[in-house]
Every structure is written in structure tokens, then in C-alpha cells.
Amino acid sequence: MKLLYILGSILLLSLVIIYYKFNPEVYNFFPECPFHKYLHLDCPGCGSQRAVHALLHLNLQKAMGYNLLLVLSLPILILQLFFKIYAYFTKRNLVLRFWYNPNTPKIIFVIVMIFWIARNLPFIPFKYLAA
Amino acid sequence: MEDQKPQEQAPFGQPPFGQQPFGNPAPKNWLVESILVTLFCCLPFGIAGIVNAANVNSKYAAGDYAGAQAASAAAGKWTKIGFFIGIGVYVLYILFFVVLGLGGAMMGNYR
Numbered sequence: 117m118k119l120l121y122i123l124g125s126i127l128l129l130s131l132v133i134i135y136y137k138f139n140p141e142v143y144n145f146f147p148e149c150p151f152h153k154y155l156h157l158d159c160p161g162c163g164s165q166r167a168v169h170a171l172l173h174l175n176l177q178k179a180m181g182y183n184l185l186l187v188l189s190l191p192i193l194i195l196q197l198f199f200k201i202y203a204y205f206t207k208r209n210l211v212l213r214f215w216y217n218p219n220t221p222k223i224i225f226v227i228v229m230i231f232w233i234a235r236n237l238p239f240i241p242f243k244y245l246a247a
Numbered sequence: 248m249e250d251q252k253p254q255e256q257a258p259f260g261q262p263p264f265g266q267q268p269f270g271n272p273a274p275k276n277w278l279v280e281s282i283l284v285t286l287f288c289c290l291p292f293g294i295a296g297i298v299n300a301a302n303v304n305s306k307y308a309a310g311d312y313a314g315a316q317a318a319s320a321a322a323g324k325w326t327k328i329g330f331f332i333g334i335g336v337y338v339l340y341i342l343f344f345v346v347l348g349l350g351g352a353m354m355g356n357y358r
Contacts, residue, residue, distance in 0.1 A: 147340035161286045161293075186286050196279050215278050218308045221301035224278070228285060228294060 136172040140165040160232045185231050271312055274319035276303040280326045288333025295325035
């Protein structure tokens with residue numbers, strides 16, 4: 117388990133370096149989302165790679181332009197990450213109770229679906245959501 | 248914020264005989280992992296994970312511990328499928344480029 121964490125951290129770090137150094141808009145060795153490639157529609161995760169690149173360069177506005185959902189979910193995900201690290205080092209089995217509220221997954225599901233539909237609408241307020 | 252969720256009383260009726268829903272911690276609901284898969288890999292699996300996470304939480308809150316465990320297993324299954332397909336797409340793509348790049352370099356030698 118410990119080895120897995122170490123390997124995961126190394127992988128994550130190398131991905132961070134790759135996404136910091138190379139702009140996915142310029143270099144074409146980044147994989148394209150299959151959903152976007154074949155259906156020409158945006159999925160909830162489309163634009164994540166460019167958004168990560170923008171975020172690593174601390175360009176929040178650009179990142180929001182690529183994938184608003186990713187940027188909005190970032191605070192919760194970071195909170196979860198620190199919580200996990202804290203639980204690991206204090207060796208306690210801690211869980212964020214928020215995730216186990218019966219309504220949380222439903223709300224997240226609704227947000228993801230609305231985001232998915234909205235970013236594919238070709239009108240002007242929704243066009244800003246497109247990747 | 249911390250510690251396990253205190254077990255709520257079932258809304259009505261007794262828990263099924265021979266089961267102890269209360270006192271068992273909630274099974275892992277894979278919600279965070281599903282969100283990550285939705286955002287970074289291929290989506291239908293991440294969304295299936297979120298739906299199953301919803302099942303885990305509502306069944307657990309209703310005292311149906313066996314149902315919650317089944318939903319937890321389903322959530323884990325979909326999340327892992329999404330994760331590995333996502334990783335697979337990445338690896339195939341990178342391999343494709345490495346092969347193309349090497350091929351291009353070899354061609355270059357012959358010219």
C-alpha cells in the first residue's frame with residue numbers, strides 16, 4: 117500500500133511537470149477525449165488538460181474558460197486531499213461526513229448533467245462553458 | 248467534520264432479522280473517485296459511479312446495509328472501469344506517438 121502511494125506520487129509529480137511544460141493546445145501528443153473526437157460534443161471532462169495547464173500557470177480565468185466544472189470542484193478536491201493526508205499521518209480512519217450525506221451525490225449528479233447539457237448548447241451564454 | 252457518520256435510526260420498521268445495520272460504518276461510496284474519473288477520464292463510467300454513490304448513501308441512511316454494500320461494489324466497479332479505460336487511452340496514445348516518432352527517426356536515417 118505504501119509502495120502504491122509512492123508510485124502514485126511520482127506519477128502525479130511527473131504529470132504535473134509535463135502539464136506545466138507543454139501546452140496541450142500546441143503539442144499534439146496529448147490524448148483527445150474519445151467522446152469529443154467521434155461525437156464532436158463536449159463531455160463534462162473536456163478541456164481538463166488545457167485547464168490543468170492554465171491552472172499550473174496560475175491563470176484561473178483561462179482555466180475557467182476551458183472547464184468551469186473542474187475549477188469549481190477544485191476546492192472540495194483539495195480539501196479531501198489534505199484530509200486524506202492528515203488521516204494517513206495520524207493513522208486514524210477519518211472520513212469527510214459530507215461525502216456520505218444522501219443528498220451530496222444527487223446534487224453532484226444534477227450539477228454534472230446540467231453542465232454537460234449546457235456546455236453543448238450553441239447559444240451565447242452557454243458557449244462560454246464549451247471547452 | 249471528522250469521524251464516522253453517527254448511525255441514524257431507520258425511518259420506519261425494524262432492520263431485517265440477523266442484520267446489524269447500525270454500528271457498521273458506511274461502505275466506501277467511491278464518490279470522490281467517480282468525480283475524478285468524470286473530470287479526467289471517460290465520462291459514462293464516472294457518472295455511473297456517481298449514481299451508485301447516491302445509492303450507497305441513501306440505502307445506508309435507510310438502514311439497508313446489504314444494499315449499500317452492493318451499491319458500493321457497483322460504484323467501485325464502474326469507477327475502476329472508467330479509470331483503467333482512461334489510463335489505457337493515455338498509454339495507447341503515448342505509445343502511438345513513441346512508435347510514430349521512432350519510425351520517423353528511422354526513416355530519417357535512410358534518407
